[in-house]
Amino acid sequence: MSLSLKDPICAIATPPGKGAIGVVRLSGEGALEVASRVWRGKDPRRLPGGRFTLGEVVDPETGEALDQALLLVFRAPRSYTGEDACEFQTHGSPAVLRRVLEALVKAGARLARPGEFTLRAYLNGKLDLAQAEAVLALVEAEGDLARRQALRSLEGSFSRKIAALEDRLLSLLAHIQALLDYPEEGVEAHRAEAVLREVLGEIEGLLAQARSSRLAQKGARLALIGAPNAGKSSLLNALLGYERALVSPIPGTTRDYLEAPLELFGIPLLAVDTAGIRETSDPLERAGVERALRIAEEADLVLYVADRAAPRPPLPPLPARALKVATKADLPPLWEDPGFLPVSSLTGEGLAALKEAIREALLGREGGEYLLSERQIEALHRARERLLEAQDLPEDLMGLALEEALQALASLRGRRQVSEEVVARVFQNFCVGK
Ligand SMILES: Nc1nc2c(ncn2[C@@H]2O[C@H](COP(=O)(O)OP(=O)(O)O)[C@@H](O)[C@H]2O)c(=O)[nH]1
Ligand SMILES: [Mg+2]
Structure with a gap:
């Protein structure tokens, strides 16, 4: 199944069991159209984003009232998924929630797959991969440390740190490229050594938090x-x-x-x-x-x-x-x-x-700043190995290892178009187009 579907999807967002309030989510192209078929009250298609309205959820085939509810309307791109979306806040019994979900399916929505709302948020650029993982970690946080660390990642602090490391490696690659293409320019050598040492130090600092992440x-x-x-x-x-x-x-x-x-x-x-x-x-x-x-x-x-x-x-x-x-x-x-x-x-x-x-x-003394997923730990290990390899190579041969390290880092945020970026950076940084 393609990842990049945009069809309207729906799901119960609150946990199973009885609660005062239950939330059913709907998102995708035509979501407001679908919502209008199960809604008696103000037409959701005419509501601006960020509004809510009180009305009734109805069965679209029989018109039977299912529950009184609040409807929250979000308009693309200003929603969690980046799509048109809405949330039905109903009474929180399984009996109500099941019928509301059925009504949405009858009205043309499809049941969402696990994580599909967040997947769409990622595909629409609302979150990067590390942030999407942080959403999962926040939902699953057992203790306050995990909550704190995951929130930090969701707010982009981990992604920014990784982006900064990528940036340094990109600059180094650009530098090496220039060294190869324009040897007569006499670009300063031995810069690689210091950059590699520093980036490795940062990555090892992150990996030292793997244990505390698992514990949290x-x-x-x-x-x-x-x-x-x-x-x-x-x-x-x-x-x-x-x-x-x-x-x-x-x-x-x-x-x-x-x-x-x-x-x-x-x-x-x-x-x-x-x-x-x-x-x-x-x-x-x-x-x-x-x-x-x-x-x-x-x-x-x-x-x-x-x-x-x-x-x-x-x-x-x-x-x-x-x-x-x-x-x-x-x-x-x-x-x-x-x-x-x-x-x-x-x-x-x-x-x-x-x-x-x-x-x-x-x-440990630092106390664990970030919550690393197993995937992130693995990618950081991969980046570290490639950088260690690069350290042992002469500058003109370390390009491939650097690119692979960069790939591993880029995968943390879910970005893979590294080679194009390297090219762009060569131009931007060095302006050697004489
Ligand atoms: N004065 C004092 N007595 C203690 C202390 N800790 C335990 N005790 C006493 O030592 C005895 C054994 O304690 P307990 O916790 O059952 O030991 P355990 O067999 O190792 O589980 C009990 O009579 C406790 O009241 C303490 O910090 N101060
Ligand atoms: Mg005892």
């Missing part, structure tokens, strides 16, 4: 492990801000593991409290200990918890991503270790520093 979108598992009675369950409750886990002075209270969702700095986390690690003859407790160690291995971050008011337990083998926490900091310490973060779940002392350390361990 998919969340992370945070496992609490340590000896019985170390204060793991208390720490979990302190992080959560409510009493989720059972706390008791009897060692071995938590035998199975326990999961609780938690959002820290906008990152959706799943905190996992585990059975205390110790030698035990109780088979049930031993199974819990084995499970705890496995959970620690699979976690994105481990909090190793040790009681500072008790004799220091032997350190179990810890994964690379682990923070060491000394609990019960409100009690007189039996040991000190600068490698441990002192925390009291009772008084809250050290909790803010621990949260900050968790954030840094998960996101």
